[in-house]
Amino acid sequence: MKTLAKEQGDLFRTYIWGEKGICDNLKKLKNEDYGKDLVLALFQFYVNPIPYELQNLKDIESYRKKEKSIGIPIIVNNENFFRKSEEERYDFLKQTILQKLDLLAAVVKRRKLDTKIKLLKSDLQKVLN
Numbered sequence: 001m002k003t004l005a006k007e008q009g010d011l012f013r014t015y016i017w018g019e020k021g022i023c024d025n026l027k028k029l030k031n032e033d034y035g036k037d038l039v040l041a042l043f044q045f046y047v048n049p050i051p052y053e054l055q056n057l058k059d060i061e062s063y064r065k066k067e068k069s070i071g072i073p074i075i076v077n078n079e080n081f082f083r084k085s086e087e088e089r090y091d092f093l094k095q096t097i098l099q100k101l102d103l104l105a106a107v108v109k110r111r112k113l114d115t116k117i118k119l120l121k122s123d124l125q126k127v128l129n
Helices: 002-017 051-056 078-082 086-111 117-128
Strands: 040-047 069-076
Touching: 002 040, 002 078, 002 086, 040 086, 069 078, 069 086, 078 086, 086 117
Parallel strands: 040 069
Antiparallel strands: none
């Protein structure tokens, strides 16, 4: 079991930080282009979380004013990632990140943050394709 978890963790990391990982594309976006209230949207990937973790994860975390950041949990498991083809895995990451931006938009609106969320989403779509 431990070996499988390590293998899945290693495999998942290649989709984020590997040669064709999405990290380099995401780095093209600069927070200064989207306003001054949000510096970091932190995508937090939970690979095969245990049931206790699942119960306690929020769809999106609270805005951290001091850090000007917000945590955005993304659950990765066999059903949505590991049993899929390579193309489907990249599609899952792209679609999930874009969907989470809708939750971020709600926080931006509710907290009245100076963040151009439509521009961010548009630019994000461009860099992920």
